[in-house]
Amino acid sequence: MTSSLAKAAGRTAAKRRSGGWEPFTVVSVIGVALFMLVCLIPFWVILSGSFTDEQTLAGKGYSFIPQPFSTAAYKLIFTGPTLVSAYVASIVITVAGTVLALSITSGLSWVIARRLPYVSRPLAIFAYIPMLFAGGLVPLYLLVTQYLKLQNSYLAVILPLLVAPFLVFIQVSAFRQLPEEILDSARVDGAGEMQIFFRIGLPLSKPILAVVGLFYAVHYWNEWFTALLFISDVHKYPLPLLLQNLISNVSFSQMLPTAAAQSTPVYQLRLALTVVTIGPILLAYPFAQRYFVKGITLGATKG
């Protein structure tokens, strides 16, 4: 009797995984597919538009197939000095910012995670208070422009975002999961605390370093707001700021007679530049995505 019940339960459990299509499953598949479509359409329209001839774009509007096909905007992007320098600026900001932010965050997180007497707890509180109370925009603006004098320097974009308390959370909880025995055995072998951090702690924490590093990298790559505040020299604009500038310029040129806008392919250029901005994230995405999912779930459940 009991065994037949267990068998029945086993069958139904199996059915749950591989059984027929109930209406709710069908609805779910359709629902998810629709949301996927909504996510993808804007990207597709932009990609298609970036390859569409400017005249057609201006005359007929956007379409899902680039007809007639044109690469004029991309040629302009990779030959025009402003656009190349914006790309370089974004790369410099992203690489330097990520390396710096990841090192500093790792150092802080390690010290908090080791539960050192008199040090770790006060340090944790010190790092978390800024999450609760922030000085806001005006003091930051005055600090960077009046006291640090960092206008038109990439440091003005890099420095204010250097340590994200949320990522400190994630890293501390990951560092705490390292087995203490390994660290102790290194101590027995005569390794200093610094050596333990660099030779054992960091190498064993590669996955979490990837998570945190990727969060910083995406953040720096997309950052335009501090750039908008502190960088006024067009030749130093990072990519998103240049793009943002193009939005306002195009809406401005919409008010002008169309003849004025026809010298350069503004619409096409705007779309091509968008593609070029998303491109690197899209390329890194397949490798990075699982780390992000890990990071979010870690932050949401353990953080």
Next chain:
Amino acid sequence: MTTRTPVRSSLWLGLLAVPAVAFFLVFSYAPMAGLVVAFKEFDISEGIFGSPWNGLDNFRYFFASGDAQRILVNTIVLNVLFLAATLAAGVTLAIMLNEIRGRFFKRAAQSTIFFPYFVSPVVIAIMLQVLLSGPAGSGGVVNDALAGFGLPTVSWYTEPGPWPWILTFVKVWQMGGYMSVIFLAAITSIPEDVYEAGQIDGASRAQMALRITLPLLKPTAAVLLVLGVGRIFYGDFGTIYAIVGDNGTLFPTTDVIDTYVFRSLRQIGDFGTTAAIGLFQSVVGFVLVSTAVLIQRRYSKETSLL
């Protein structure tokens, strides 16, 4: 060989935290002190501490201007809409994703809906322009579709009415996948035998989703809700400013504290009043965030934030 005392070795190791401490001192704590500007008649040549005090004048000026009510209402209304919509979308997507059994499709779906989270607000602004306004003369993808169905087209960028909904839609687009990842992780941790019990009782999959999964997602939703309410005073500056920019016709429904502060800082250069608004925001925000953290800690110990 020397034996280190714990205190000495911990101070030595503490050196690793020095750069971060310096960062917080300069970029988090110094600006807090800089908030005294809110009580000053700020003059750049005199600096923060040299400028004369003017008591609560900056605050009075802000609350007397007609803007205060508008931006406070907008901030709260928009954030409530964003929070409700992204939570609902996250739960719905997670439950639906959980139904999908094809591993390849499930993974493709997750990757696709998660991607918008990584897209810069500036890019989102351009997408929205493509959808809503289109290049010179023509009306954009949405208007083309409306015209195709014989419906009247809308001049979106001069019409403030629909914008709270447009921005909410953008928010769902941007955060729906992110939220679903969190909820899907919560669903995965629901023990299998709960569903087996439901199965034996003859529940359909829809019933199990509604009667088992949904109630069991409540704690996760509660945590996210409380944290979201705590941040209700901080509008999502980047996205709104990138989309709306300085388009004044849309301000009645889209101008929030952050965008207002940013504009008055850049265009008017009125540091005193702007700092006063910032301080007001920080204080109310602090009360809300701390309350949220306290509530959340009481609510669920294992997911405590601090």
